[in-house]
Amino acid sequence: MEVDTVTNNLLPDSDRKSGAVKLQIVPSQPKTLSHLPHRPAVDLAFENLTYRVKEGRKSNAKVILKEVSGRLRSKELTAIMGPSGAGKSTLLNILSGYKTTNIEGSITMNGKERNLSLFRKYSAYIMQDNQLHANLTVEEAMTVAANLKLSSKKPKTEKNLVIREILDTLGLQDHSSTMTRNLSGGQKKRLSIALELVNNPPVMFFDEPTSGLDSSTCFQCINLLKMLARGGRTIICTIHQPSARLFEMFDQLYTLADGQCVYQGSTKQLVPFLSTLGLECPSYHNPASYVIEVSCGEHGDHTRKLVTGILNGKRDIRTELDFIDRKNDASSALAKVHTKKLVDKNDVQNVGDKFADNLNLNGNGVIKTTINNDIAKENTTVSIPIDIDKELDVNSALLPDEMLEAAETPARYATSMFHQFWVVLKRTLLFSRRDWTLMYLRLFAHVMVGFLIGALYYDIGNDGAKVLSNLGFLFFNMLFLMYTSMTITILSFPLEMPVLLKENFNRWYSLRSYYMAITISDIPFQVSES
Numbered sequence: 001m002e003v004d005t006v007t008n009n010l011l012p013d014s015d016r017k018s019g020a021v022k023l024q025i026v027p028s029q030p031k032t033l034s035h036l037p038h039r040p041a042v043d044l045a046f047e048n049l050t051y052r053v054k055e056g057r058k059s060n061a062k063v064i065l066k067e068v069s070g071r072l073r074s075k076e077l078t079a080i081m082g083p084s085g086a087g088k089s090t091l092l093n094i095l096s097g098y099k100t101t102n103i104e105g106s107i108t109m110n111g112k113e114r115n116l117s118l119f120r121k122y123s124a125y126i127m128q129d130n131q132l133h134a135n136l137t138v139e140e141a142m143t144v145a146a147n148l149k150l151s152s153k154k155p156k157t158e159k160n161l162v163i164r165e166i167l168d169t170l171g172l173q174d175h176s177s178t179m180t181r182n183l184s185g186g187q188k189k190r191l192s193i194a195l196e197l198v199n200n201p202p203v204m205f206f207d208e209p210t211s212g213l214d215s216s217t218c219f220q221c222i223n224l225l226k227m228l229a230r231g232g233r234t235i236i237c238t239i240h241q242p243s244a245r246l247f248e249m250f251d252q253l254y255t256l257a258d259g260q261c262v263y264q265g266s267t268k269q270l271v272p273f274l275s276t277l278g279l280e281c282p283s284y285h286n287p288a289s290y291v292i293e294v295s296c297g298e299h300g301d302h303t304r305k306l307v308t309g310i311l312n313g314k315r316d317i318r319t320e321l322d323f324i325d326r327k328n329d330a331s332s333a334l335a336k337v338h339t340k341k342l343v344d345k346n347d348v349q350n351v352g353d354k355f356a357d358n359l360n361l362n363g364n365g366v367i368k369t370t371i372n373n374d375i376a377k378e379n380t381t382v383s384i385p386i387d388i389d390k391e392l393d394v395n396s397a398l399l400p401d402e403m404l405e406a407a408e409t410p411a412r413y414a415t416s417m418f419h420q421f422w423v424v425l426k427r428t429l430l431f432s433r434r435d436w437t438l439m440y441l442r443l444f445a446h447v448m449v450g451f452l453i454g455a456l457y458y459d460i461g462n463d464g465a466k467v468l469s470n471l472g473f474l475f476f477n478m479l480f481l482m483y484t485s486m487t488i489t490i491l492s493f494p495l496e497m498p499v500l501l502k503e504n505f506n507r508w509y510s511l512r513s514y515y516m517a518i519t520i521s522d523i524p525f526q527v528s529e530s
């Protein structure tokens with residue numbers, strides 16, 4: 001909270017005259033992100049999505065996703081759950097556009113065929129391990145993101161306003177001068193989100209956003225995602241075994257088992273839906289754990305029954321209508337009455353929730369008096385709107401490139417290639433200045449190589465007979481200067497061995513081979529001369 005000295009009209013006149021200190025308490029967190037670029041809301045749908053991979057030389061392909069369908073709506077926080085190896089990451093990668101080959105089926109945005117290059121521009125994918133630059137402060141990282149993603153015509157003050165607003169909203173303002181490597185796990189996650197929020201993507205994918213976070217930070221993280229969703233974005237994340245409290249914070253659940261959809265619908269409808277198929281979730285049990293157990297086959301083989309019940313994702317258990325044909329006659333009649341009332345109110349969006357609250361059925365279709373799946377309380381009060389544009393803009397986001405150009409849409413990237421190059425170059429120079437180990441190593445390497453070359457080629461310039469040595473000298477210098485930047489990987493190898501072994505083995509090996517080739521090719525020049 002901030003304390004500000006502004007006129008307080010509530011003070012009595014006598015106090016005002018006597019010069020009493022006037023205080024107004026205002027919340028330090030802005031409730032909305034008003035300075036972000038406007039974006040259209042996007043509903044994502046996929047139908048009969050099949051993904052195959054060929055393994056080795058085997059002619060038969062492995063089918064990872066089997067004709068799954070589904071719909072992911074704006075303003076909703078959707079969880080993709082399932083046992084390990086069910087295909088969650090694969091589905092997320094396909095939906096986000098990371099995987100584009102060996103895919104059958106269709107993916108649409110707001111009912112139109114997806115334009116992949118535009119979709120990539122309008123979406124963000126936040127990986128499980130935060131891809132942050134360790135040697136930048138929070139503010140610098142945000143400035144680089146703003147300079148790359150926002151138009152270069154935007155004045156600096158406006159960009160700073162966007163940055164401040166995002167940092168304030170995500171609670172990172174106090175850490176703006178902290179190096180990203182020193183942030184806590186939760187703060188790193190928030191910074192990853194903040195960096196993506198700069199250009200306000202209407203669709204955001206998260207691969208296990210809560211991994212490595214404690215329960216309280218998990219809650220804050222999911223709460224933040226829910227805020228983003230409430231602002232009109234489509235938020236999709238894969239999640240492993242959330243607690244009951246976290247589970248209830250999700251609006252929609254999409255569950256996979258063995259590459260097929262076993263549930264799609266609101267989290268509140270999950271228990272009643274399973275119950276109609278004879279799968280009773282014990283009242284003390286976490287519904288998220290129960291659905292995973294069922295998907296794993298711990299309670300018998302029910303996958304087929306579930307896939308058929310949900311039509312492999314074509315059915316969406318969120319409205320009463322979706323549920324009707326799965327209940328006995330008595331409950332159906334009751335449900336119809338509810339449906340009519342609710343549809344009359346034009347309140348289709350909330351039918352699912354109302355149904356869950358009003359009509360809770362057990363496996364026999366008997367109405368229960370208590371709600372056994374209402375654990376979390378709705379506590380989201382802040383929303384971060386994306387300023388849903390008018391219909392025309394929603395459509396323009398989905399048009400193919402040529403049509404967009406014809407429609408006088410601004411350039412495909414917010415900044416020019418040259419501007420991007422300049423921003424990245426400045427960032428790299430900053431890295432180099434901050435990374436002293438590498439600076440010293442590089443300096444040391446230059447001095448050492450300078451002495452070595454000096455000794456080898458000493459006084460060759462004055463001898464006309466040593467033309468080849470001169471050529472070798474120039475060739476070596478050119479190669480050395482060109483590839484010095486690459487030596488960082490080799491020189492820092494002993495320092496970062498564990499990480500490099502894992503991540504950079506192939507790169508290091510090819511570089512080493514290349515250097516060996518250079519050294520060998522350089523020797524004959526001098527040998528033949530001497």
Ligand SMILES: Nc1ncnc2c1ncn2[C@@H]1O[C@H](COP(=O)(O)OP(=O)(O)OP(=O)(O)O)[C@@H](O)[C@H]1O
Pocket residue numbers: 053055062064082083084085086087088089090091
């Ligand atoms: N390129 C590939 N080649 C062969 N098999 C693959 C390939 N990609 C994925 N798979 C297999 O597809 C299945 C689904 O993988 P995916 O990573 O999507 O699972 P997941 O549900 O995300 O699992 P986890 O929760 O353990 O991360 C796994 O059995 C995996 O081995």
